Amino acid sequence: xVMACGGSxxxxxxxxxxxxxxxxxxxxxxxKSFNHLAYLGxxxxxxxxKVQGDVTESKTGDDYIPNLTNFASKGYDLxxxxxxxxxxxxxxxxxxxxxxHFAIIDGTGTDAQGNDLKHANVESLLFREQDxxxxxxxxxxxxxxxxxxxxxxxxxxxxxxxxxxxxxRYIAGYKxxxxxxxxxxxxxxxxxxxxxxxxxxxxxxxxxxNQGADILFQVAGGCxxxxxxxxxxxxxxxxxxxxxxxxxxxxxIASALKKVDVATYTSIxxxxxxxxxxxxLTFSIANDGxxxxxxxxxxxxxxxxxxxxxxxxxxxxxxxxxxxIPA
Amino acid sequence: xxxxxxxxxxxxxxxxxxxxxxxxxxxxxxAGLVCGGFGIACTQGENPALQISNTIVFTIPLIATGVxxxxxxxxxxxxxxxxxxxxAGSIACTAIGIKFNTLPTVVLLPMVLLGGMVAGALWxxxxxxxxxxxxxxxxxTTIMMNYVAQWLLRYLIIGGPLQLAAGTSKSSPIGPGAExxxxxxxxxxxxxxxxxxxxxxxxxxxxxxxxxxxxxxxxLWRTSLGYEIRAVGQSQRAARYAGVSVRRTIIVTMLIAGAxxxxxxxxxxxxxxxxxxxxxxxxxxxxDAIAVALLGLGSATGIVLAxxxxxxxxxxxxxxxxxxxxxxxxxxxxxxxxxxxxAANFVGAIRQRLPFGRAPAAPGAGPPSAGLMTEAxxxxxxxxx
Numbered sequence: 124x125v126m127a128c129g130g131s132x133x134x135x136x137x138x139x140x141x142x143x144x145x146x147x148x149x150x151x152x153x154x155k156s157f158n159h160l161a162y163l164g165x166x167x168x169x170x171x172x173k174v175q176g177d178v179t180e181s182k183t184g185d186d187y188i189p190n191l192t193n194f195a196s197k198g199y200d201l202x203x204x205x206x207x208x209x210x211x212x213x214x215x216x217x218x219x220x221x222x223x224h225f226a227i228i229d230g231t232g233t234d235a236q237g238n239d240l241k242h243a244n245v246e247s248l249l250f251r252e253q254d255x256x257x258x259x260x261x262x263x264x265x266x267x268x269x270x271x272x273x274x275x276x277x278x279x280x281x282x283x284x285x286x287x288x289x290x291x292r293y294i295a296g297y298k299x300x301x302x303x304x305x306x307x308x309x310x311x312x313x314x315x316x317x318x319x320x321x322x323x324x325x326x327x328x329x330x331x332x333n334q335g336a337d338i339l340f341q342v343a344g345g346c347x348x349x350x351x352x353x354x355x356x357x358x359x360x361x362x363x364x365x366x367x368x369x370x371x372x373x374x375x376i377a378s379a380l381k382k383v384d385v386a387t388y389t390s391i392x393x394x395x396x397x398x399x400x401x402x403x404l405t406f407s408i409a410n411d412g413x414x415x416x417x418x419x420x421x422x423x424x425x426x427x428x429x430x431x432x433x434x435x436x437x438x439x440x441x442x443x444x445x446x447x448i449p450a
Numbered sequence: 451x452x453x454x455x456x457x458x459x460x461x462x463x464x465x466x467x468x469x470x471x472x473x474x475x476x477x478x479x480x481a482g483l484v485c486g487g488f489g490i491a492c493t494q495g496e497n498p499a500l501q502i503s504n505t506i507v508f509t510i511p512l513i514a515t516g517v518x519x520x521x522x523x524x525x526x527x528x529x530x531x532x533x534x535x536x537x538a539g540s541i542a543c544t545a546i547g548i549k550f551n552t553l554p555t556v557v558l559l560p561m562v563l564l565g566g567m568v569a570g571a572l573w574x575x576x577x578x579x580x581x582x583x584x585x586x587x588x589x590x591t592t593i594m595m596n597y598v599a600q601w602l603l604r605y606l607i608i609g610g611p612l613q614l615a616a617g618t619s620k621s622s623p624i625g626p627g628a629e630x631x632x633x634x635x636x637x638x639x640x641x642x643x644x645x646x647x648x649x650x651x652x653x654x655x656x657x658x659x660x661x662x663x664x665x666x667x668x669x670l671w672r673t674s675l676g677y678e679i680r681a682v683g684q685s686q687r688a689a690r691y692a693g694v695s696v697r698r699t700i701i702v703t704m705l706i707a708g709a710x711x712x713x714x715x716x717x718x719x720x721x722x723x724x725x726x727x728x729x730x731x732x733x734x735x736x737x738d739a740i741a742v743a744l745l746g747l748g749s750a751t752g753i754v755l756a757x758x759x760x761x762x763x764x765x766x767x768x769x770x771x772x773x774x775x776x777x778x779x780x781x782x783x784x785x786x787x788x789x790x791x792x793a794a795n796f797v798g799a800i801r802q803r804l805p806f807g808r809a810p811a812a813p814g815a816g817p818p819s820a821g822l823m824t825e826a827x828x829x830x831x832x833x834x835x
Contacts (some may be wrong), residue, residue, distance in 0.1 A: 144772065149729075149732050162612075177773075177775075178770045178772070178775075179768045179771050179772045179778065180768075180771060180777070180778050180779075181768075181769065182472065182730020182778060182781075182782070183729060183732050183733060183734065184507070184727060184728065184730070184732060185722075185729060185733070186764075186765075186768060187729075188651070189504045189507075189765060189768060190768045190772075192500065192504075192649050193486075193496065193500070193768060193769060193772060194772065196496070196497050196500055196645055196649065197494065197495045197496060197497075208728065208729075211620075211727075214742075215648075216649075218638055219638050219645075219646045219648055219649055220646070235622075235623040235725055236614065236622070236623065237614055237615060237618055237620075285608060285619045285728070286608070286609075286616070286617060286618050287617050287618065287619065291617070291831065315606050316608050316619075317604075317731070319731075319732065416546075428632060
């Protein structure tokens, strides 16, 4: 026991195999979105740090607590919960296992009232979704302003899953940037109240298309794939979310990226290096934790220049997209 | 007994082939499943008591909803609406538990459980009344009522009166007086079986669910109403000729079935969740209950055992994925194969083809699924209660 205190501090990381447990939300690993990205981050960490990484997919919301508890009770070094929906479960289980580290994507560990419990063993991995939303908002605004979209009525749309903070931050940046580029633009915002059923999002999208929208931004996870399909069927443009959704539908011209893989990898790296910190880590354009991807569309050079300019300004802090949807 | 046990064996054999063909090791997969479901043969440091506890938590709502499907089967009715009735029960429980959150347990707990039963009964009663009066098929109406319940729930917790706060998709928690106590103390500092006792979430709803199964058996086999239900299920004409009011029996059957489902929903909120959340959007308990009722051959003991199996599969799937790397979706495949095997009566077919035996099917051994869905034919009565 005395021996353990000797030696250089932090030197023990080379011999110990760290055990990392990842619990997805009900979206599952094949959501083409943040659960998938978290898995990619874990895979990279397994390669780089030789950690043992195990995954459990939650089939229903009833599974969150048992799945987190299973890893925690087996003495895992870090248990990662993917998604805002797991906040209360992380709050409960982190209180039961104070010696285990927890990380949660998009949330904090809360009680039933939604208050942050601020447990010392919980790390919140949050994103400035408004940064990513602003990048695709610039593209949408410029296309409308220059008349290069399909209908040119200066109307664009956004379809959210549920009106929760991470969804609204995306939409806030999108609307803010689009209005900055094209002051005459009208941004339609609708919610499907669902994250999994594409049919529900498709209905909201079709209604926006009927109101003249010709660029639709989906912020609804698996449900939002219905937005991309609806845009494709109506021959208008769409914008993907979280991951690069280029392959989801030919109508996707760009995707707003939330680099959950970077966040997951970072939190594992911190644990392996003995640098785990409780509290919030924020990922944004400034630290390459958010961004955009260009998809099935060739952006005109002047729009690309504007996109680059806005990105540089956000990175430098001279432009700050809002977290709340502007009026 | 041969039919359900054989069906499960066939399903697991087919599942093993699927795992092997897709590059997994079926032995590791099933070892993980058994460990996660029953806490035995664990190899990777799982806590057996925790696994058993998780299984029981998943089993509790399946028992009460399984009964809610099995009772109408006996009357020749196919209640696909257990899910909607469960949601109605959970909504009522939550609404009452929030509204009167300062009342003490002796008053509030019975109120939320009874409230859940009444809400579930009304939800199913709509289908019963429509069936008895205008002949609307209960399969259609109960499915529709499921959607109504789901959308009502969505509205209530997203923008509706039960929403906790803007930007959330859940309700406020119910009052402490509405909570069903856990069997072990819910404390983070008391250590039982090597873990903080609050991780063992088994709650008093277990006793309520077992009582529901006992009430179901008593009602069906020891009361005149139970006799009428079975009579209507075997032949409506004969029952009517014998003086049984078919309409009344259909309505009463659905009311009672709905009360069982509503109780399951109320117990789930009072015992586990303590609030309504978006997890109920993806809840499938009421649909799993159909398989539970069929696998349990519509008997109380059978339903409890089948619910335990499905609860173990649910809990075990996660451990299997974490340990063996086999997708937890294998559990859904197994559940489907079990149901498929019962419906297709593979066991009966195999038995018929055996050179020896070819014994006439024993009473009660036939597939209940085929007969139960028509009002003319019903399963032979088991001799046991």
